[in-house]
Amino acid sequence: MDYEKLIATLSRKGYHGYFCKDSAAAKKLVMEELLAGVRSIGKGGSASLRECGIWDALLEQDARTDDERIELFSTTLYNSQGKDPQIALEKGMTADAYICSTNAMTEGGTFINIDGVGNRVGAMIYGPKKVILVVGKNKIFPDYETAWDHLKNVTCPKHSLHGSGKSACAKAGRCVDCDNDNRMCCITSILDRALPDREYHIVIVDEELGY
Numbered sequence: 597m598d599y600e601k602l603i604a605t606l607s608r609k610g611y612h613g614y615f616c617k618d619s620a621a622a623k624k625l626v627m628e629e630l631l632a633g634v635r636s637i638g639k640g641g642s643a644s645l646r647e648c649g650i651w652d653a654l655l656e657q658d659a660r661t662d663d664e665r666i667e668l669f670s671t672t673l674y675n676s677q678g679k680d681p682q683i684a685l686e687k688g689m690t691a692d693a694y695i696c697s698t699n700a701m702t703e704g705g706t707f708i709n710i711d712g713v714g715n716r717v718g719a720m721i722y723g724p725k726k727v728i729l730v731v732g733k734n735k736i737f738p739d740y741e742t743a744w745d746h747l748k749n750v751t752c753p754k755h756s757l758h759g760s761g762k763s764a765c766a767k768a769g770r771c772v773d774c775d776n777d778n779r780m781c782c783i784t785s786i787l788d789r790a791l792p793d794r795e796y797h798i799v800i801v802d803e804e805l806g807y
Contacts (some may be wrong), residue, residue: 597733599800601704606611609705610790612797619648622730622801627653630728630797631666631693638688638723639670640696644806650695655751667691685715686807693726694719697806698745700735710752710780713803717785724793734806737753752781754807 601613604657606613616622627650631637637654645651657670669688671681688694696716700708707729711717720727737743790796 597703597736599802602647602705602800605703605705606798610796611705612795614797614799616799616801618803619801619805622799623649623653625799626650626695626728627657627731630799631657634666634692636667636669636687636693638684638694639668640688640694640719640721641672642695642697642730642806644697644732644735645695647805648730648732648749648801648803650730656716683742688715688718689723691724692792693728695722695728695730698729698731698735700737700747701731702740702743703736703738705788706740706743707785708740708747709785709787710747711783711785712780716781717783720784720787721785721791722750725793726797728797728799730799730801730805732803734799735806736800748781751807753784 603613603615614625616625639645639651639654642651645654654666654668654670655673657664657666658673660666669691670683671684674681674684696719698707699710704706709717709720720729737746753770
């Protein structure tokens with residue numbers, strides 16, 4: 597993959613693009629540079645953040661008791677602490693920054709995301725002014741059609757299996773275009789260019805992260 601060309605494409609579309617050779621470099625970039633001065637952060641569900649160590653680093657920051665603490669708004673964290681996860685969703689929308697991955701992106705700089713309730717795509721589109729996306733090389737596709745096929749037939753079934761496992765795609769192992777209360781892909785967003793008055797930081801990692 598031509599990462600230099602990809603970063604140039606992201607820049608042309610108004611994004612701040614970064615290339616990291618591995619997870620350690622991505623974690624260092626995010627925690628030491630991109631989150632400098634940030635005191636609160638919302639987090640969307642992301643296997644990628646767990647696999648590259650950023651999730652654990654954010655938990656460590658949230659547990660701090662000094663002025664450098666970064667308060668973390670995450671439903672996973674709130675559930676583990678016996679707090680109402682809805683509060684984490686609401687506070688995450690107004691935090692200093694928001695961090696997650698993307699379900700898929702194209703080499704032309706288009707980001708495709710699917711949500712069940714919309715908190716993640718909502719925050720990416722009209723939430724915190726600063727958005728950080730950590731993207732493994734396995735989530736980058738040559739065009740929209742290839743990305744969409746992978747998203748529907750690989751990403752969604754795997755994601756559902758890690759959740760309730762009740763959706764039709766989890767049981768079939770592929771999209772069956774279901775239409776019922778267990779459907780996990782209720783909302784689809786396509787971000788084709790950076791939105792005005794928002795900082796988008798796209799961290800491209802030369803490793804497979806998430807699914």
